[in-house]
Amino acid sequence: MATNEKNPTTDLWSQWLLHGRDAGDPHLKQTLRTVVGRYIDRLLDGARLSPGETLADIGSGEGVVAFRAIERVGPTLRVCLTDVSEPMLRHAEARASALGVRGQCAFLCCPADRLAGLADTSVDVVATRSVLAYVADKTAALREFHRVLRLNGRISLAEPVMQDDALAARAMKAVIDSKPAAEVSPLMVLLHRWKAAQYPDTEEKIRLSPIANYSERDLIRFAQNAGFTDIHLELHIDLVPSVVHGWETFLNSAPHPLAPPLKDIMAERFTAEERELFERSMRPVVEDPRSVSMDRMVYLTARKPLP
């Protein structure tokens, strides 16, 4: 397995994937496993893998895409797991050994937009879930996917669309900035402070943010610019019962790996009175079993054309 010089045992990505996203709540961990499992099955349906093929799982994290693909296709599938996080590659490699599929796997430490170690036209399918959102140059990444794919090879992507969250933060800022301070509801100020700590809230910040500066339509353009054809995109928007109902879990959770949890935002940016107002207003909403959350996921498939 490729290693890097620093050889760290933990980093931002491993902290998030192994501890942060479930906020230390075992019930939420189990729920997220089920939810992510559904995304991955949808992603792999789009990949249309066959026995004997080679799959590159880009930004593989724990390896859930690669291992599910092996489970679906069987022992003749070969998978190459790539990630920028050495700790996550180590974790995935240990998991591959535990699952008895280490022999089908290769592990490469590299960014999605520079797949060093993957030769031209060497894979049949590139699949990636929730990775492009964190890549600054998405067209460069798609060009790399195109380069490593054989002719007629396929990509299948699943990405969250977080732009609407940033636009909501920007809208709150616009309302607050447009009124005298005395006319703005104190709760609105706190809601904006919370959201602005997790998402960009100005035009300029949104433009510079890899997580917020693209919509589903941009993904089509990136794929087209990289040379793909037969591009098909589905935007799934689901308004579903919220998976977080405990106040402690809510405080400890964050919507994406680059966002601080609400607990830290309140500790660092709220006064004691503001914390009290925020909890009094928000706790009943969070604990209401009827509370809902919005899930926006894009699935894109495309093909590398024959000459």
Ligand SMILES: C[S@@+](CC[C@H](N)C(=O)[O-])C[C@H]1O[C@@H](n2cnc3c(N)ncnc32)[C@H](O)[C@@H]1O
């Ligand atoms: C939200 S996780 C998704 C992990 C996995 N694909 C899954 O479906 O569970 C994002 C992953 O992308 C990796 N990552 C972040 N930036 C990357 C980049 N520029 N190139 C490749 N991988 C990256 C992280 O290390 C992490 O494993």
